[in-house]
Amino acid sequence: MKNIFLKSITLIVFISLVAVFVAYKSGYLGQKGTSIFLSPNGSTITKTNTDSDSLSINYSIPEGRLLMPSSKVLILSEHKEIIDTTKIKLDTTNSERTKAIMGSSKLGRIFEPELKKDITEMKE
Amino acid sequence: MNFLNLIEVTGASLLFLVLVFVPMEKVFPAKKEQRFFRKDWVLDFCFFIGQYVLWSGLVLWVLIFFSHYLTNIVSVDFQVLVKSQPFTLQALEVLILSDLIIYWGHRLQHMVNFLWRFHKVHHSAERLDWLAAHREHPIDSIYTIGLINLPVFVMGFPLETIAGVIAFRGIWAIYIHSNVRFPIGPLRMLIGAPELHHWHHDLNRDAGNYANISPIMDLIFGTYVCPDIEPEKFGIKEDFPKNYIGQLIEPMLPKGVWRKVEGSMKNFGNTKIP
Numbered sequence: 001m002k003n004i005f006l007k008s009i010t011l012i013v014f015i016s017l018v019a020v021f022v023a024y025k026s027g028y029l030g031q032k033g034t035s036i037f038l039s040p041n042g043s044t045i046t047k048t049n050t051d052s053d054s055l056s057i058n059y060s061i062p063e064g065r066l067l068m069p070s071s072k073v074l075i076l077s078e079h080k081e082i083i084d085t086t087k088i089k090l091d092t093t094n095s096e097r098t099k100a101i102m103g104s105s106k107l108g109r110i111f112e113p114e115l116k117k118d119i120t121e122m123k124e
Numbered sequence: 125m126n127f128l129n130l131i132e133v134t135g136a137s138l139l140f141l142v143l144v145f146v147p148m149e150k151v152f153p154a155k156k157e158q159r160f161f162r163k164d165w166v167l168d169f170c171f172f173i174g175q176y177v178l179w180s181g182l183v184l185w186v187l188i189f190f191s192h193y194l195t196n197i198v199s200v201d202f203q204v205l206v207k208s209q210p211f212t213l214q215a216l217e218v219l220i221l222s223d224l225i226i227y228w229g230h231r232l233q234h235m236v237n238f239l240w241r242f243h244k245v246h247h248s249a250e251r252l253d254w255l256a257a258h259r260e261h262p263i264d265s266i267y268t269i270g271l272i273n274l275p276v277f278v279m280g281f282p283l284e285t286i287a288g289v290i291a292f293r294g295i296w297a298i299y300i301h302s303n304v305r306f307p308i309g310p311l312r313m314l315i316g317a318p319e320l321h322h323w324h325h326d327l328n329r330d331a332g333n334y335a336n337i338s339p340i341m342d343l344i345f346g347t348y349v350c351p352d353i354e355p356e357k358f359g360i361k362e363d364f365p366k367n368y369i370g371q372l373i374e375p376m377l378p379k380g381v382w383r384k385v386e387g388s389m390k391n392f393g394n395t396k397i398p
Contacts, residue, residue, distance in 0.1 A: 010151040017144045018295055025291030 134176040144295070145254035145302050154252075154305035154318060154354050162251050170368040172258040179262040186266050187273070194277035203280025214281060218289050219337070221275050226293075227341035229271040230334040239267070240329070241375040248371065250359040252325055257301035261375055293337050300336070301325075305354065312350065314338055323349045325358040 023029055146160065206214070233243040242264040249256040260268070272290055275281050300321035308317060316337055324333040332347040333339065342348035365371050365386070374382050 007151055010147045014144060014148050017140075018292075018299075021140070021144075021295055022288050022291045026288040 130177055134173065137176065138172070141254055141298065145298065145304075148299075148306070149253060149303045152304045152306045154303050154322065158251060158253070158303050162253070164249065164251060164366075165255065167366070167368055167371075168249065168255045168259050171260065172255060174368070175258055175260065175262075175265065179265060183262060183265050183269060187270055190270070191273075191277050194274070195280075197278050198280065200280075206280050207282055215289065218275055218281050218286050221279070222272065222286075222289065222293070223335060223338060223341055225271050225274055227335050227345070229267070230336075231345075231347070233264075233267070234329055234334070242267070244360050244362065244364065245371050245375060247325060247329075247360050248364050249325070250357070251303075252301050252322060252358055253303040254298050254301060257298040259371075261372065263375070296337055312339070313343065314340070319354075320348075320350055322358070323351065323355055326355040327357055327359055327361055329360070 020029075149160075206217075209217075233239040242261040245261040246259055246264060249259050272293065273286075276283065276286050296316060300316050300318050302318055304318045306317070307319065308315065312320065316335060316339055320333045320339055320342075324331055332349040333342055334347055335341045339348055365374050370386070370389070373385065377385065
């Protein structure tokens, strides 16, 4: 009986800790974003970054978000704001502007045409 | 991140791993006689520390360098299409695609001599547990992490989808190395288990069981192996250095050059490096 209890507790603790770990890494435990390691695959750009210095992005590991950055669990992350392209439409007509912004195919912000229209209206 | 933070992260990770895996290893041991501080514990601990403190930055830098090229393989339109799918469909695709990539990537590590040079560091462990899972050459790590993150680079899966999968895959990869035997019956055809992966670490280089989360790819491609007993011995048949520095250097040098280096190391009495 004691043996079964011990085995059950061990299993429950194991499953719970694994679940907590996955939730933590997925960003469900109060983290902003899900990044663990940053990458040009849409890296977290600091407030001081501009389009022109996008090639010198700070790839350092964000503090307070790390647990087990080992080869088994290393995630090269992206930043939601930058490459959440499902919520926007591509402005394919203005390739020059896009080139200037994007360091790689997924690095830059792609402005929503409707947003530009809104800004124009605001100015008027 | 400064050095102190790095040490904090390493310590927290170590503590977490001990909490997760040591009770399992004590209550459900695969090899009952194996102690916590078993033979080669210090060597594996060197790999653990090395991976966290020294190599993760280098690995990250290399992957970032190559990711610039990988992200251009598939068109932006296609990547937008991938992202517009429902979350569950994306998660399923990530699982299947990454399982397929990792299976073949891992199988190649055993088939291709150049890749095996680095991968054999991992297989040189003669005792398996959660710590031995970290015995890995940095170049092997670049290859492995590259494969794991490939769906993000190439297909454009958002991190919200893949982060959970990678995290689960990662901790499961450590679990299947642990000194645990917890038979799950027919479920072991669906979920990877230590009893399967221990056979992958058999002395035979082509022992099978290359998959990670699910053995389905092994079943499909005919490499599934699951005897009811534990392998007698783990490790490799080849001669290989028993110390940290030697295991890092040997794979990078031609055999002749390594023999000279090894000879001079012995002459200087440096063979006792952990």
